[in-house]
Amino acid sequence: MKIMVVGGGGREHAIIKSLRKNPRAEIIYALPGNGGIASDADCVDIEATDIEGIVAFAKANSIDYAVVAPDDPLAMGCVDALEEIGIRAFGPGRDAAVIEASKIFSKNLMKKYGIPTAQYEVFEEMQPALDYLEGSRIPVVIKADGLALGKGVVIAETRDDAKAAVISMMGEKKFGDSGSRIVIEEFLSGPEVSVLSFTDGRSLVPMVSSMDHKRALDGDKGLNTGGMGTIAPNPYYTEEVAELCMKEIFLPTMEAMNKEGRKFKGCLYFGLMITDKGPKVIEYNCRFGDPETQVVLPLLESDLLDIMEAVTDERLAEVPVKFADSSACCVVVASGGYPGSYAKGCEIIIDDMDEDTEVFVAGAALQDEVLKTNGGRVLGVTSVAPTLAEAIEAAYRNVKKVNFEKAYYRTDIGAKALEAERK
Numbered sequence: 301m302k303i304m305v306v307g308g309g310g311r312e313h314a315i316i317k318s319l320r321k322n323p324r325a326e327i328i329y330a331l332p333g334n335g336g337i338a339s340d341a342d343c344v345d346i347e348a349t350d351i352e353g354i355v356a357f358a359k360a361n362s363i364d365y366a367v368v369a370p371d372d373p374l375a376m377g378c379v380d381a382l383e384e385i386g387i388r389a390f391g392p393g394r395d396a397a398v399i400e401a402s403k404i405f406s407k408n409l410m411k412k413y414g415i416p417t418a419q420y421e422v423f424e425e426m427q428p429a430l431d432y433l434e435g436s437r438i439p440v441v442i443k444a445d446g447l448a449l450g451k452g453v454v455i456a457e458t459r460d461d462a463k464a465a466v467i468s469m470m471g472e473k474k475f476g477d478s479g480s481r482i483v484i485e486e487f488l489s490g491p492e493v494s495v496l497s498f499t500d501g502r503s504l505v506p507m508v509s510s511m512d513h514k515r516a517l518d519g520d521k522g523l524n525t526g527g528m529g530t531i532a533p534n535p536y537y538t539e540e541v542a543e544l545c546m547k548e549i550f551l552p553t554m555e556a557m558n559k560e561g562r563k564f565k566g567c568l569y570f571g572l573m574i575t576d577k578g579p580k581v582i583e584y585n586c587r588f589g590d591p592e593t594q595v596v597l598p599l600l601e602s603d604l605l606d607i608m609e610a611v612t613d614e615r616l617a618e619v620p621v622k623f624a625d626s627s628a629c630c631v632v633v634a635s636g637g638y639p640g641s642y643a644k645g646c647e648i649i650i651d652d653m654d655e656d657t658e659v660f661v662a663g664a665a666l667q668d669e670v671l672k673t674n675g676g677r678v679l680g681v682t683s684v685a686p687t688l689a690e691a692i693e694a695a696y697r698n699v700k701k702v703n704f705e706k707a708y709y710r711t712d713i714g715a716k717a718l719e720a721e722r723k
């Protein structure tokens with residue numbers, strides 16, 4: 301089988317490594333992939349947002365199956381475009397990807413179908429939003445409607461910060477059109493849990509839960525990033541919470557999308573907060589999370605390709621989806637300065653990793669056969685072990701084997717989870 305994976309980060313590397321375990325996966329192309337992915341797939345220099353280029357490549361190379369991983373091509377209709385020329389693909393169509401691409405859509409969906417989430421108001425004009433803030437509770441959360449590279453959410457601790465956020469999104473168009481409409485919502489507190497799920501619109505199977513660490517610095521300080529590390533499973537996601545989520549959030553969301561005529565097929569990501577009033581949805585993503593995927597897929601015991609094809613063919617209920625009873629920890633190694641400005645082109649040296657440890661490369665390029673840094677988050681080191689404590693220890697032992705100038709990683713990935721586990 302000839303498979304094509306659209307995207308080029310750590311998530312895509314983890315997907316490709318999992319797909320390769322199936323002997324049917326004879327050739328895997330990555331569009332565009334990256335210098336590290338090149339060890340596991342044939343990288344093709346076509347950007348993930350070049351839908352025409354992707355479709356033309358798929359056709360010319362008789363691709364049997366495609367996996368579209370990032371949000372942008374999904375929101376742009378990449379899966380629809382591939383299906384139009386008869387190529388089977390994993391991921392939601394444009395109509396369903398809107399669950400991530402528009403926060404207003406997802407908030408209104410949750411309200412209409414009684415799915416628990418933070419209370420909110422939608423604003424299309426700046427002045428009414430500013431007026432509303434005069435009377436709102438503080439802290440308050442301001443969200444740009446559209447995709448904003450994970451940066452369109454501001455948690456304002458003061459009224460002035462809240463107004464400044466509204467002015468920057470709606471007045472100064474900091475996120476372009478993505479911020480021309482905004483959501484202002486109630487601030488919630490509680491531990492966060494990420495749950496990725498497979499769904500074909502008929503059934504939904506949650507994967508092992510995980511915890512992201514979004515802030516750049518130890519102790520959850522510093523700026524928000526794409527994610528500096530993850531652990532799985534998430535100790536806050538107890539069996540009781542899982543049951544509640546399935547009944548009140550996961551299945552109702554799948555059914556709501558069906559009722560709206562937007563059947564979702566692919567990986568539906570639930571960003572949850574476990575509040576004292578129960579689990580609530582913070583956000584939906586229409587794709588695998590990154591770096592969540594870098595701990596979730598290493599724990600998958602069943603075959604990823606078989607599951608993905610079953611999702612596409614709407615027979616998910618017929619295939620096993622089983623996760624190991626172990627734990628995983630992923631530590632992201634970034635270029636010093638990220639998420640601000642950082643250097644590129646530094647040589648990356650990776651010594652042999654221990655067994656049960658994998659490296660997923662995100663921001664790196666090959667230059668004359670030498671792997672060099674080419675992005676903020678450079679790679680993730682994931683270790684799997686019987687317990688969370690052992691997985692964390694192994695990931696930190698192995699992350700020391702990665703060297704490049706100004707390499708930076710958080711030293712407390714999983715610390716909060718360990719604490720929760722001990723309680």
Ligand code: AMP
Pocket residue numbers: 418441450452453455485486487488489492514571582583
């Ligand atoms: P999002 O891009 O929607 O995932 O938001 C980024 C982060 O902002 C989330 O992971 C939460 O930590 C935080 N966040 C978003 N919405 C809220 C909320 N209503 N209350 C508290 N924190 C929030």
Ligand code: GLY
Pocket residue numbers: 450512526527585588589590591592
């Ligand atoms: N790690 C969060 C995300 O993928 O959106």
